[in-house]
Amino acid sequence: MGIEVFLGLFTVEFFYATIRMASPIALAALGEVYVEKAGILNLGIEATMLMGAFFGVLGSALSGSAFVGVLTAMAAGMLTGLLFGFLVITMRANQIVTGAALNIAALGMTSFLSRIIFGVRLLPVQVQGIKPLPIPFLKDIPGLGKILFEQTPLVYFTYFMVIVMTYALYRTTWGLKIRSVGEHPRAAETLGISVIRWRYGCVLLGGALGGIAGSILSLAQLSTFVDNMIAGRGFIALAAVIFGRWNPLGAAAAALVFGAADAMQMRVQAFSLNLPSDFLLMLPYLITLIGVIIFRGRAAAPVALTKPYEKEATA
Amino acid sequence: MENTIRLENIVKHFPGVCANDHISLTIKKGEVHALLGENGAGKTTLMNVLYGLLCPDFGQIFLNGEAVEIRSPKEAIEHGIGMVHQHFMLIPVFTVTENVVLGEDMPREPLLDIQQAEQRVKEISHTYGLDVDPKSKVWHLSVGAQQRVEIIKALYRNAKILILDEPTAVLTPSEVDILFKVLRKLVEEGLTVIFISHKLQEVMEICDRVTVLRNGRVVDTVETSETNQSELARMMVGREVFLQFDKEKMTAGEKVLEVKGVSALSDRGVAALQNISLDVHCGEIVGIAGVDGNGQCELVDAIMGLRKIDRGSILIKGKKIKENNTREIIQRGVSCIPFDRHAEGLVKSFSLSEVLMLKEWNNLPFTRHYLFDFNAIRSFSEGMVREYDIRAPGIEVKTGNLSGGNQQKVVLARELSRKPDLIIAGQPTRGLDVGATEYVRQRLLAERARGAGILLISTELEEILSISDRLLVIYEGQIMGEMFTANADLHDIGLMMAGVKRQPDGQIKEMPV
Ligand SMILES: Nc1ncnc2c1ncn2[C@@H]1O[C@H](COP(=O)(O)OP(=O)(O)O)[C@@H](O)[C@H]1O
Ligand SMILES: [Mg+2]
Numbered sequence: 001m002g003i004e005v006f007l008g009l010f011t012v013e014f015f016y017a018t019i020r021m022a023s024p025i026a027l028a029a030l031g032e033v034y035v036e037k038a039g040i041l042n043l044g045i046e047a048t049m050l051m052g053a054f055f056g057v058l059g060s061a062l063s064g065s066a067f068v069g070v071l072t073a074m075a076a077g078m079l080t081g082l083l084f085g086f087l088v089i090t091m092r093a094n095q096i097v098t099g100a101a102l103n104i105a106a107l108g109m110t111s112f113l114s115r116i117i118f119g120v121r122l123l124p125v126q127v128q129g130i131k132p133l134p135i136p137f138l139k140d141i142p143g144l145g146k147i148l149f150e151q152t153p154l155v156y157f158t159y160f161m162v163i164v165m166t167y168a169l170y171r172t173t174w175g176l177k178i179r180s181v182g183e184h185p186r187a188a189e190t191l192g193i194s195v196i197r198w199r200y201g202c203v204l205l206g207g208a209l210g211g212i213a214g215s216i217l218s219l220a221q222l223s224t225f226v227d228n229m230i231a232g233r234g235f236i237a238l239a240a241v242i243f244g245r246w247n248p249l250g251a252a253a254a255a256l257v258f259g260a261a262d263a264m265q266m267r268v269q270a271f272s273l274n275l276p277s278d279f280l281l282m283l284p285y286l287i288t289l290i291g292v293i294i295f296r297g298r299a300a301a302p303v304a305l306t307k308p309y310e311k312e313a314t315a
Numbered sequence: 316m317e318n319t320i321r322l323e324n325i326v327k328h329f330p331g332v333c334a335n336d337h338i339s340l341t342i343k344k345g346e347v348h349a350l351l352g353e354n355g356a357g358k359t360t361l362m363n364v365l366y367g368l369l370c371p372d373f374g375q376i377f378l379n380g381e382a383v384e385i386r387s388p389k390e391a392i393e394h395g396i397g398m399v400h401q402h403f404m405l406i407p408v409f410t411v412t413e414n415v416v417l418g419e420d421m422p423r424e425p426l427l428d429i430q431q432a433e434q435r436v437k438e439i440s441h442t443y444g445l446d447v448d449p450k451s452k453v454w455h456l457s458v459g460a461q462q463r464v465e466i467i468k469a470l471y472r473n474a475k476i477l478i479l480d481e482p483t484a485v486l487t488p489s490e491v492d493i494l495f496k497v498l499r500k501l502v503e504e505g506l507t508v509i510f511i512s513h514k515l516q517e518v519m520e521i522c523d524r525v526t527v528l529r530n531g532r533v534v535d536t537v538e539t540s541e542t543n544q545s546e547l548a549r550m551m552v553g554r555e556v557f558l559q560f561d562k563e564k565m566t567a568g569e570k571v572l573e574v575k576g577v578s579a580l581s582d583r584g585v586a587a588l589q590n591i592s593l594d595v596h597c598g599e600i601v602g603i604a605g606v607d608g609n610g611q612c613e614l615v616d617a618i619m620g621l622r623k624i625d626r627g628s629i630l631i632k633g634k635k636i637k638e639n640n641t642r643e644i645i646q647r648g649v650s651c652i653p654f655d656r657h658a659e660g661l662v663k664s665f666s667l668s669e670v671l672m673l674k675e676w677n678n679l680p681f682t683r684h685y686l687f688d689f690n691a692i693r694s695f696s697e698g699m700v701r702e703y704d705i706r707a708p709g710i711e712v713k714t715g716n717l718s719g720g721n722q723q724k725v726v727l728a729r730e731l732s733r734k735p736d737l738i739i740a741g742q743p744t745r746g747l748d749v750g751a752t753e754y755v756r757q758r759l760l761a762e763r764a765r766g767a768g769i770l771l772i773s774t775e776l777e778e779i780l781s782i783s784d785r786l787l788v789i790y791e792g793q794i795m796g797e798m799f800t801a802n803a804d805l806h807d808i809g810l811m812m813a814g815v816k817r818q819p820d821g822q823i824k825e826m827p828v
Contacts, residue, residue: 172425173416180406180417187404190368191418191468192389303407 009267015147022259023158024213028237029251030165031209036241038202039182039304043099044084045210046234047106051076052214054110057225060127070215077211078204085203092308111227129223152220166248182302185309195309239288245300261287319344319507325374327360334360336531347508349518351551352528353748358511362478366398367391397469401480403461407454411447411464412436415471439470443500459490478509483517487606488809495521515544527551552749568597571737571768577627579617587613588792595768602783603772605812610792611772612654615741619651620644650735652726652743660726663715667707668696670714671729703728720751738769756782790814
């Protein structure tokens with residue numbers, strides 16, 4: 001492909017799509033940063049997002065309101081988080097196995113429910129989706145306005161959460177407690193911090209954000225549910241956490257890179273360049289793989305990550 | 316003086332042991348009260364009960380005459396109790412101030428006002444002489460400074476009663492002096508201190524009264540002014556102890572180990588050993604004294620071929636060793652009692668007999684034609700259990716389920732039964748009670764009498780002084796000095812361990828006659 005064609009890809013539309021594609025990954029990754037900071041690896045974000053995507057559509061279909069759909073998605077995400085939390089925190093099950101099992105279960109369950117509820121049809125149901133909401137004045141900023149401020153409200157919610165969650169993690173006593181629980185839970189316990197409660201809190205938060213992230217993909221992008229529609233973006237969110245060195249801001253930045261890869265893939269396909277589409281579909285995942293290799297090393301990872309915590313164990 | 320704390324009939328069982336068996340004890344306001352006892356006597360358990368970390372099976376706690384129930388550390392903190400755990404409860408990646416304020420409400424909760432908190436930390440550290448920089452990350456700090464952070468943590472929470480669990484175990488002699496100064500200051504300011512230790516001399520020096528625990532029971536509570544070290548030792552162990560050993564006179568034979576100008580890096584990539592040289596001869600014990608973390612582990616790794624040497628060379632029985640060839644080093648007659656018996660000494664999920672044959676598993680008589688000879692393994696294991704007095708329900712028991720002392724005997728049996736020419740002993744009595752300690756030392760002396768050369772690395776100066784013939788002091792990966800034990804000067808060694816003093820080269824004092 002010629003260099004002009006390549007440069008031609010970087011249009012306002014491309015950057016717009018980058019933000020749009022990055023926001024679900026960023027939101028899920030933000031939640032996962034908190035979960036991991038508290039010492040839990042939730043491999044099941046994919047499941048959380050899939051549940052959010054499906055129940056978002058269901059909520060919207062039943063109520064006729066996309067907003068209710070998002071709330072339903074959030075609730076579904078939190079329930080998934082709660083189940084995961086119960087298994088790994090209370091029952092102290094292996095986090096990796098539990099997360100993986102949850103992914104498979106959610107895939108089966110959503111596909112099944114989708115057939116039962118919406119029936120088997122040629123064209124998927126269309127429900128009330130979430131529409132872009134340009135922000136007055138801000139949208140008129142040259143260049144950036146169109147890219148950043150003509151998005152859907154859920155993208156604005158993502159901006160908001162990036163700021164709030166970064167601030168909260170490093171500038172509040174809550175953030176300090178969360179980090180302590182993931183670094184040295186026993187020390188936290190000796191200071192009267194309930195490890196179990198904070199871990200549940202983080203898993204629920206991660207679930208809520210994962211659910212909403214899923215509904216971005218279904219309600220804001222397709223206005224419908226398709227089997228396995230998360231298609232590995234949950235895992236990309238996990239990679240974004242590592243990429244971003246367990247920092248909410250970093251994870252959001254990493255999500256942007258993955259969003260760009262996604263957007264690129266769509267643009268190139270639209271240009272119908274002479275590239276096999278399978279190769280392009282691979283692009284975001286390939287970038288993830290390369291990113292994880294470059295940003296490897298565990299220095300920044302919470303020390304107690306994946307280690308179950310037992311209360312009455314004296315060292 | 317009024318009573319601050321009264322514990323009545325505290326009972327706490329763990330599976331298989333009664334860690335606290337009807338313990339009653341009274342602590343007076345403003346005193347330094349020692350809890351003295353061997354490892355496993357139940358000191359930590361009792362204090363964890365008082366601090367709300369463990370729930371007692373039975374018993375009552377009274378604070379200032381009132382019965383209280385302490386169900387969590389939070390409640391203990393509210394009652395003005397602070398505890399400095401033996402294994403510090405600090406978060407390495409946090410700053411000093413973050414560690415101090417963790418879990419406490421801030422004036423503008425939940426906003427974290429770190430500047431204001433730093434100010435408070437500074438005030439406390441100033442008042443009590445607890446010197447530490449509130450902004451530095453805890454993993455940068457020395458062990459002594461980390462301990463000061465722990466004390467500040469308790470004071471920040473307005474502790475009136477401070478529990479210190481074996482606070483001196485990890486300190487250099489000069490750091491101990493600093494700690495004692497701080498403790499005296501605390502008492503002056505009206506605090507009560509509970510000082511847990513198994514070191515008699517320290518207890519005599521800093522404490523007003525001592526409660527001696529043995530096997531989960533109180534032996535007695537006495538005034539330090541009305542007792543002495545040997546009486547305390549007898550109460551602690553339940554019999555007379557002899558920590559002085561009669562060493563047979565040995566003439567040192569040929570060199571079994573020569574370390575020549577060795578430098579190596581630590582796992583973190585910083586210089587851990589810098590130009591280290593030392594020799595060990597047949598029939599002698601050479602001690603390496605020093606505070607934990609000054610290159611001792613790296614030195615052992617280097618000798619065992621487990622660490623890359625950047626400069627210098629190591630010779631065993633005159634032959635240079637190659638790294639990554641631990642198998643061959645072992646076969647050449649080197650035995651090693653590793654620092655961490657859980658991580659390196661044994662496989663916790665393996666049975667006693669499996670662990671005993673770990674180093675010789677593919678040799679006769681254990682293995683014949685690629686198959687284990689179970690009869691040979693059994694009779695060997697049973698012999699070892701008898702010879703080393705390993706208290707175990709059977710040779711099939713998992714070593715992880717044995718007590719620390721018995722685990723160490725298993726390691727000892729495996730390493731010594733090979734009749735090695737060189738023994739590298741890393742903290743061989745760490746965590747053992749007085750009885751087991753005595754046993755291990757006797758064993759090492761027996762090996763010396765047999766003609767083995769022994770390199771004894773220990774942070775317990777007393778251990779090195781009691782059994783080694785010669786000693787070297789290590790500090791930040793360098794040898795600070797070398798001397799014969801018989802004319803060692805304690806004060807000098809202390810200064811060398813702290814890195815303050817260094818012996819000029821070639822100054823090893825004459826062997827006394
Ligand atoms: N969490 C636990 N589970 C089982 N046994 C324990 C536990 N904590 C302590 N013990 C046992 O209780 C006894 C007393 O231990 P501890 O209070 O730590 O003694 P000390 O502090 O005096 O060395 C020991 O036999 C020890 O093995
Ligand atoms: Mg203890």
